[in-house]
Amino acid sequence: PGINLARRPLFPRGTRTYSAAVAPGEPDFLRSVDMYYDRAAKLTSLSPGLLEQIKVCNSVVQVNFPLKKPSSDPSRPYDVEIITGYRAQHSHHRLPCKGGIRYATTVDQQEVMALSALMTYKCATVDVPFGGGKGGLCIDTSKYSVAQLEQITRRFTAELIRKKAIGPVLDVPAPDYGTGPREMAWMKDTYEAFVPDDLHAAAVVTGKPI
Secondary structure, X not given: OOOXXXXXXXXXXXXXXXXXXXXXXXXXXXXXXXXXXXXXXXXXXXXXXXXXXXXXXXXXXXXXXXXXXXXXXXXXXXXXXXXXEEEEEOOOOOOXXXXXXXXXXXXXXXXXXXXXHHHHHHHHHOOOOOEEEEEEEOOOHHHOOHHHHHHHHHHHHHHHHHOOOOEOOOEEEEEOOOOOHHHHHHHHHHHHHHOOOOOXXXXXXXXXXX
16 A cells, blocks of 8 residues: 556566566566576576576467457447467476466566566475476456356467467466466366377366366
């Protein structure tokens, strides 16, 4: 309360991009993660090039797709809303990438990049053989019916499949803020329908109903 949150525009800093709703004078999420990484990196004897390779996000996928929904205007049969989603794969050094899928209006590129980096560091700290991943959709789930959420989730999964950004040996999503077993079941079912020859298709997500 009392803090004016402003969305800063995207701007380059080397090869990285930062943007977030932040309090004036405070670093955004991705910049904060990078700051802590840089502080820790100074305590190592690794070469600058290797440290930069560990730091950067290997890939980020953004997808945009339409959702047809009932029109609020009687003169139109339906309205179309554009849904935006992301999937960041921070490190491919160990596969598959692992990390949640978030549904929230705060989801953007810098958030999933920051969270995927933290997943990499957490897995490395405890020697779990996964790379960091994180994704999400920029939506308010309270504004959609269950049928619409299913349609959105299945389309998002199909877009990730087309871009080769999901799979049991590549990138395995999990529940996160705004998602749960229901969404994971939809993603699993969609993946199995699109990739019927994958014997390990059921392993495409964790947190699904058993």
